[in-house]
Amino acid sequence: MYRKPWKRHYLSPGETAEILKVTPASLRGWTRKGILRAETTRGGHRRFPVSEVIRLARIKGLDVKSSLLMSIRLLIIDSDIESCMTLQKSLSRSDGVSKVAVAHDGFTAGCLVTQFHPDVILLDLNVPGIDSTQICGFIKHDHRTKFIRVIAMCRNCSKKLQKQIVNLGAEVCFLKPLPLNLFKQALGLEDLGD
Secondary structure, eight states, X not given: OOOOOTTOSEEOHHHHHHHHTSOHHHHHHXXXXXXXXXXXXXXXXXXXXXXXXXHHHHHTTOOOOHHHHOXXXXXXXXXXXXXXXXXXXXXXXSTTEEEEEEESSHHHHHHXXXXXXXXXXXXXXXXXXXXXHHHHHHHHHSTTTTTSEEEEEESSOOHHHHHHXXXXXXXXXXXXXXXXXXXXXXXXXXTSOO
């Protein structure tokens, strides 16, 4: 049985294969095909991001207790400073979330995507000066960032915009004020208390 790697960002091939109920050879094939992202250590060993393993387990319909594995790095892109502070404080105290970063403008958001290396981006569609649909498209079509999960949110946006952002690769689009319990459920933290 795999260990409970609290606050870990990466799993070994053995742990990953056990969780996904496949052989290490299957993992190598999935990595070559781009189905599962892996990173290589300086010593040449392959490691799998926890968020990737959970994402693929969900796609495969496997029952993985994600709260035992998850150590999410979350980036919030939202111009509403007060709302961000509240959300950041709440999520920073949640088990399974290791770090939360915040960007209130496009420049900072771009820097943090490349420097902070988030597992999940919570993207407000109404940040002034940002075309959030374009940002989502860039993230999901760049081979370096396409595995970042994007969860959108907006206040008073149309069904058409909500559908457009999901078609561009966002998992879901929540209406603001953000229902924290649904957001935690989308992250896989639904079995944890506030």
